[in-house]
Structure formats: structure tokens, C-alpha cells
Amino acid sequence: MNELIAIKVIAQMHCDFSTKFGIPRQSGLVKALKGTVVFAPEYRNPDAVRGLEGFSHIWLIWQFSEAVREGWSPMVRPPRMGGNTRMGVFATRSPFRPNAIGLSSVKLDRVEFSPTLGPVLHVSGADLMDGTPILDIKPYLPGVDSHPEAVGGFADQFQGYALEVDFPEELLRCIPENRREALMGVLAQDPRPSYQHDPERQYGLSFAGFDVRFRVRDGVLSVCEVVPLT
Amino acid sequence: MNELIAIKVIAQMHCDFSTKFGIPRQSGLVKALKGTVVFAPEYRNPDAVRGLEGFSHIWLIWQFSEAVREGWSPMVRPPRMGGNTRMGVFATRSPFRPNAIGLSSVKLDRVEFSPTLGPVLHVSGADLMDGTPILDIKPYLPGVDSHPEAVGGFADQFQGYALEVDFPEELLRCIPENRREALMGVLAQDPRPSYQHDPERQYGLSFAGFDVRFRVRDGVLSVCEVVPLT
Known part of the structure; x- marks a missing residue:
């Protein structure tokens, strides 16, 4: 089962962070942060986002492009735990995981149709760096994705x-x-x-x-x- | 920007659906559905899930392995809309997208440590087929992932x-x-x-x-x- 799957980069994030330092550690923590999602030339088709404007939130599935490593380590040190406690990598949202895939829910402020760039998604609350490769965009379905009653394990204590x-x-x-x-x-x-x-x-x-x-x-x-x- | 990213299969779903027919169209719709996530041999390390048992829900990022296609089409026909209305592929959770990546939040019932299979995650509410390749497992962080106030666009009308x-x-x-x-x-x-x-x-x-x-x-x-x- 050492299969590899080839994934395409479909879009890129544009925002005010030119380096990793200072990017919020999760999406939604700084709602005033604005950014845009610009599709790669092959995907600049207004049809592909038809109906998306009706959703208030979207998922971005993206690549931790600054954190791609060879190999993986089963445990990581979550920064909010002081950097000394180690947790299983799958119990964290750390970038240092077997596949450097990130998952963020962001607010969709509006869909712009640019004559040169095609559909541009204006989003807020992202935790991505400028230039981050985006692998998929999905609507946020509150009936399916929202579990306000969920228990957040050790991460709950760091809220706020x-x-x-x-x-x-x-x-x-x-x-x-x-x-x-x-x-x-x-x-x-x-x-x-x-x-x-x-x-x-x-x-x-x-x-x-x-x-x-x-x-x-x-x-x-x-x-x-x-x-x-x- | 025609980049390709190589993604590893880290685990596989095991459940009662041997074919696609009948699999719920989203996660969480049938909470009584049980399944297990079994890691690929390289990732069978109890340390990698340390702390995960404290979370009530997890994300599975997986491959629509039965729906991989060459090329992509900008619009799809969501089944719940009667199969005649076309919507932008990024406004849907359709499998027929540029990258055949699926995203599901499931309940984590328990983490078993099997002498032969390593850590096995017992989950409920999945919308995956038996054998589905899993690309990443992340904890569900309610403070970050849950937006009960989100507006679900055209999909909202099909709830229930x-x-x-x-x-x-x-x-x-x-x-x-x-x-x-x-x-x-x-x-x-x-x-x-x-x-x-x-x-x-x-x-x-x-x-x-x-x-x-x-x-x-x-x-x-x-x-x-x-x-x-x-």
C-alpha cells in the first residue's frame, strides 16, 4: 500500500503574509484578515463556481508548501502547549504530517469575475501564506460540517x-x-x-x-x- | 502552474459498503453507520495518534478512488437537485472535481490498539466505501471548524x-x-x-x-x- 496519488494545484492564495511568521495558527482566528483565491489558468472558468456565491463559508484544501519534508515523525510539539509536550501528529493540525495537506474554513466575502484572472474568491479569516498552492475548494455545508457539540481534546483549553x-x-x-x-x-x-x-x-x-x-x-x-x- | 503534488495513501477505510451504491451523500447523515480506519503498515505507530482519543470528531481527507477521471468538467449535476440542474463543481461536494479529494467529518467512537494492525480508529457516520484510500486524519476543532451560522447556499433546502x-x-x-x-x-x-x-x-x-x-x-x-x- 505504498501508493502515490498525483494531485494538481488548482489555485493560489494571495494575501499579506510574505513569510510564515505571524500567520494565525488556525483559520478564523483573525476574521479581519483578507485574501483572494486566484485560479490557475486551466481553471479560470466562471461556470466552475456557479452557485458558490450562495455559501457564506468555504473549505480550502491546500498544501503546506513551506513545510514539505521527506519522511514523517509520529509526534509533534503543538506550539500552544508550550512547545515541550509531544502529541501524535494526527491529533494535531501541525504541518509536519505524512501528507503536507492543510484544511481551512474561511468566510467567502464575494466572488469577483475578473477579465484577466477569471473568478476570484475574496475570503477572510484565512491562515495561509501568500502563494500557497490550493488543491480543492468545497462549499461549507453547515448541516454536515458544523458540530458545535464536538469535544476538542487537549486543544480546547487554548481557545481565546x-x-x-x-x-x-x-x-x-x-x-x-x-x-x-x-x-x-x-x-x-x-x-x-x-x-x-x-x-x-x-x-x-x-x-x-x-x-x-x-x-x-x-x-x-x-x-x-x-x-x-x- | 501545472504543478503536480505526490500524496501518499496513509490508511484505508473498512466498512459495509462494497460498492458505491447506497453510500450516504454526505458524512453524518446516517450516524449508526460504523467503520474502521486502518493505517498502512508504515503508519502503524501508536505514538502518531497520541491525544486523538480526547476528540469526539475527526476529519478524514480521502480519495474518491472510484471516481478518478481524466480531465474535469466545470459543472456537475447534484443528485439532490433532481439530476437536471447544473452547478459549478466547486459549489458542490461532487466527486467529479479536478482533484478527486473527499472531506468527511466523522464521529470517533474509540481508538483500538491492535497487535497486528496498530492503532485502529472506530468511527461512525462515514460516507466512504470499503477500501477507500485515506490521505490525512485531523482532529475536528469545534472552535475553528464549526460554523453553525453558516449559510449553505442551494444545498440548505435539501436538509432532512x-x-x-x-x-x-x-x-x-x-x-x-x-x-x-x-x-x-x-x-x-x-x-x-x-x-x-x-x-x-x-x-x-x-x-x-x-x-x-x-x-x-x-x-x-x-x-x-x-x-x-x-
Whole structure:
């Protein structure tokens, strides 16, 4: 049973994250994050999305393109558990799994029909990097996919985790207005690697063409510099 | 961007459907349906599922192995819409999509550790065929995956669709007791192809080693024969 299946890249994500650092660890955590799904030339057919505009949410099945590894390891260290506890890879949504397949439910804001790009899906709440290869798009069927009563195992205890964000007004003004809420949400999610707690350490987050530099101390994230990326 | 990604088969579904006919059209529609997920030899490692037993639901990402086609067509005919209305393939969960990838949330009843098969996942509510190749298993995170407020587009109107099932007591007794509820649920889901409405036509459903023969007239499905498959 060492079968291999060939999967096509049907679309690509476009968004404000040019690197992995700072991408929310699950979909829906930062609802203000906007992005677009642009089909590969072969799939730029308006018929293929007919009826999709009636759905409020969609599934993206995608490739963790920055996390493809040879081999696999049965256990991983979920960042929210402090980076020291190991869990079975199939009990997590870690990218380091036998098949680097990601699954995200995002809000479908609208379907645009672009003369050059074909149907473009405007989505919010994605946890994908700019350029992420997309393998499938499915409607979210609430009657089938939504199980509010489901028990979320060890992951349940980390719901609602957030940092307080101190973003000085004069620095926030450097960021385009329509990106500010999303950026604040991204910072509140605590982009640091889970095993780093040095309050003096400065981090840099690439977002929407800016390098946003910050430190974290006692549950407060303080932005100290905003520099345009060239 | 005509990239191909190689995906491994990590496990296989085992259940009572030896053919496609009669498999519920979505996961969760027949909660009494039981099945097991058995890992491929390379992935038979108890560590890989450590922590999974704390989740009530899991995602299966799998291959529509009976529906792999060359090429793709932008529109499909959803069976619940009578088989005549065409919708964009990405607005449906049809198997006939560019990548024959299926997505199902199932209940995780228990994790068994078998001396010969390694960890075996006992699940219910699956809409997969016996032998279906499984590509990934992820925990269902209710805080991230459940959107009870989502709008389900054209699919919403078909929720709750069911036939009345007339299964004579002496025929039902042929079926093992622990399969009866699931079989009744499968029949109520109306296994007929959507474009067939001939009340005289006899259908045969292969389930749990039996050929269950029935007719449908005026919203009532009547079982007329149960024959053991040899």
C-alpha cells in the first residue's frame, strides 16, 4: 500500500503574509484578515463556481508548501502547549504530517469575475501564506460540517488565548487603514515561537509590505518600529 | 502552474459498503453507520495518534478512488437537485472535481490498539466505501471548524430529506442485529440515482454481505428481498 496519488494545484492564495511568521495558527482566528483565491489558468472558468456565491463559508484544501519534508515523525510539539509536550501528529493540525495537506474554513466575502484572472474568491479569516498552492475548494455545508457539540481534546483549553497589543498611534498610522484591524488581530494571536520568552528579544513580522517590529513582556506585545519593506 | 503534488495513501477505510451504491451523500447523515480506519503498515505507530482519543470528531481527507477521471468538467449535476440542474463543481461536494479529494467529518467512537494492525480508529457516520484510500486524519476543532451560522447556499433546502422505509420484519431478521439501524438509515436516504423514478424498478444494495432488494413508490421504499452475497 505504498501508493502515490498525483494531485494538481488548482489555485493560489494571495494575501499579506510574505513569510510564515505571524500567520494565525488556525483559520478564523483573525476574521479581519483578507485574501483572494486566484485560479490557475486551466481553471479560470466562471461556470466552475456557479452557485458558490450562495455559501457564506468555504473549505480550502491546500498544501503546506513551506513545510514539505521527506519522511514523517509520529509526534509533534503543538506550539500552544508550550512547545515541550509531544502529541501524535494526527491529533494535531501541525504541518509536519505524512501528507503536507492543510484544511481551512474561511468566510467567502464575494466572488469577483475578473477579465484577466477569471473568478476570484475574496475570503477572510484565512491562515495561509501568500502563494500557497490550493488543491480543492468545497462549499461549507453547515448541516454536515458544523458540530458545535464536538469535544476538542487537549486543544480546547487554548481557545481565546490572546496578548494585549500596545501599538503606538504614530506607528499604527504607517499601516494602510484597511489593514490595521487585521494586523492588530495577528499580533494579539502571539506570533512568537512557543519556546521563546525573552522579553528583550525583538521580532519582525512581514505584513502588507511592512516589517512590524515588536517585543513581548508579561502578556503585552509592544510595537517598537514599523519599516516599509523594499 | 501545472504543478503536480505526490500524496501518499496513509490508511484505508473498512466498512459495509462494497460498492458505491447506497453510500450516504454526505458524512453524518446516517450516524449508526460504523467503520474502521486502518493505517498502512508504515503508519502503524501508536505514538502518531497520541491525544486523538480526547476528540469526539475527526476529519478524514480521502480519495474518491472510484471516481478518478481524466480531465474535469466545470459543472456537475447534484443528485439532490433532481439530476437536471447544473452547478459549478466547486459549489458542490461532487466527486467529479479536478482533484478527486473527499472531506468527511466523522464521529470517533474509540481508538483500538491492535497487535497486528496498530492503532485502529472506530468511527461512525462515514460516507466512504470499503477500501477507500485515506490521505490525512485531523482532529475536528469545534472552535475553528464549526460554523453553525453558516449559510449553505442551494444545498440548505435539501436538509432532512428522507424516504419512509417499509422493511418487513421477516426480511429484517436476515440482517445482523447490529447493522439494522444503519441499514434502515441508508435506505431512508434514498439510494436511487436522482434521475430514476420508475416505481416498478428493483434496486439492489450491497451492504454488510447482503444484497438488499427494494422498490420505491410515492416516497416509500419497500424492501422485497434480502439475499446473502456469496
